[in-house]
Amino acid sequence: MPTDSLKKKKQESNKIISNIDGVSIQLNKDTAKLKKEIIKETLKINETKKPYTTTSLVAKAIDLKMKGIIASTKTDFRDFLNDTQRYLAKNYSIKLTKRDLEAIARKKDLILDDLASNTDILARDLKKAILGNLAKGIPTRDLALELVEIYPAFERNAETILRTGLGRTFSDINVSKFQEQDYNWYTWAGPNDSLTREIPCKHFVNKKFPASQLAELNSIRQTLYNCRHSIIPLTDEEAKDMQEGNINGY
Numbered sequence: 735m736p737t738d739s740l741k742k743k744k745q746e747s748n749k750i751i752s753n754i755d756g757v758s759i760q761l762n763k764d765t766a767k768l769k770k771e772i773i774k775e776t777l778k779i780n781e782t783k784k785p786y787t788t789t790s791l792v793a794k795a796i797d798l799k800m801k802g803i804i805a806s807t808k809t810d811f812r813d814f815l816n817d818t819q820r821y822l823a824k825n826y827s828i829k830l831t832k833r834d835l836e837a838i839a840r841k842k843d844l845i846l847d848d849l850a851s852n853t854d855i856l857a858r859d860l861k862k863a864i865l866g867n868l869a870k871g872i873p874t875r876d877l878a879l880e881l882v883e884i885y886p887a888f889e890r891n892a893e894t895i896l897r898t899g900l901g902r903t904f905s906d907i908n909v910s911k912f913q914e915q916d917y918n919w920y921t922w923a924g925p926n927d928s929l930t931r932e933i934p935c936k937h938f939v940n941k942k943f944p945a946s947q948l949a950e951l952n953s954i955r956q957t958l959y960n961c962r963h964s965i966i967p968l969t970d971e972e973a974k975d976m977q978e979g980n981i982n983g984y
Contacts, residue, residue: 740972743825744923747964750817750904751924755962757810758897764803765889769856772796773881776860789861796860800853804846807896811842814900818907826967828911838903845899852891859884898959909952909965917967918945921976924963935963941979942968950981 775795779788815838822828830838863880912920922938930936934954943951951965968976 740968743966746821746825747923747966748925748962750814750821751901751962751964753817754814754897754900754904757807757814758893758900760810761803761807761896762889762893764806765892768796768799768803769885769888771799772856772860773884776864776881789864792860792864793857796853796857800850804849807846807849808842810896811845811900814904818904822908822911826912826915828915830907830911834907834911838907841899841903841906845895845903848895848899849892852888852895856885856888894959898961901958901961901964902956905952905955905965909948912965912967913948915967916945918970919943919968919973919976920945920948920951920965921968921973922951922963922979923966930962931958935961937983938979938981939963940976942973942976943979943981947981954981 772792772795776788776792779791815835819830822830860881863884919942921940921942922935924930924935924939926936926939930939935958938951948965955961955963955965
C-alpha cells in the first residue's frame with residue numbers, strides 16, 4: 735500500500751492538475767462570452783456600417799477583447815508556475831534554475847500563440863460570413879443564425895489549448911528535474927474514474943515503472959489532450975508493494 739508520504743505527494747500533484755482544469759474551464763467561459771459579444775457587436779455595427787467597415791471594426795474588437803483574456807491567462811500561468819515551484823521544493827527539495835524558468839517562459843509563449851491563432855480563425859470566419867452575406871443583403875435575423883454557427887469549437891479549442899499546454903509543461907518540468915535525482919521508480923498518478931481514458935491512463939494509473947522507461951512514459955503523456963494525470967517519482971520503499979505496469983501492454 736502507498737505510504738502516507740506518497741499519498742500526500744499524489745494529492746498535491748493532483749491539486750495542481752485540478753487547478754489547471756479550473757483555469758481552463760474559466761477560459762472556456764471567457765471565450766464563449768467573447769464570441770457572444772462579438773456576434774452581438776457585429777449585428778449592431780451592421781445596422782449602420784458597410785460590410786468592409788464592419789469586418790475591420792469587428793476584427794479590432796476581437797483583438798482587443800482577446801488581449802484582455804490573454805492578459806488574465808498570463809496571471810494564471812504565473813500562479814501555476816508558483817504552485818509548481820512550491821510543490822517541487824516541498825516534496826522533493828527541488829529548486830528551478832534560471833534556465834528552467836527561461837524554458838518554461840518559452841512554453842508559455844507557445845501556449846499564448848496558440849490561443850491567438852485560435853482567435854484568428856474565429857476572426858477569419860466572421861469576416862467571410864460578413865463579406866459573403868451582408869453584401870448580398872441577407873436579413874439580420876438570418877445573419878444572426880449563421881454567425882452563431884461560426885467556428886462552434888472556438889471556446890472548446892481554447893480550453894484544450896490551455897489545459898493541454900499547462901499539463902504538458904507540468905509534466906516536462908517534473909520529469910526534467912526528477913531525472914537529476916536518480917529515482918529508480920515512477921508512477922502515473924491521478925484519478926481512476928468514469929472520466930479516465932481507457933488507453934493508456936486506466937492501464938497506467940497508480941502502477942510503478944522503472945526509471946529506464948521514464949522518457950517513454952513522458953513521451954506518451956505529452957501526446958494526450960486534457961489529461962488529468964502526472965508522473966511522480968517513487969522511493970524504493972514506496973514502490974516496494976506496488977504492481978509494475980506494462981508500458982507496451984495496452
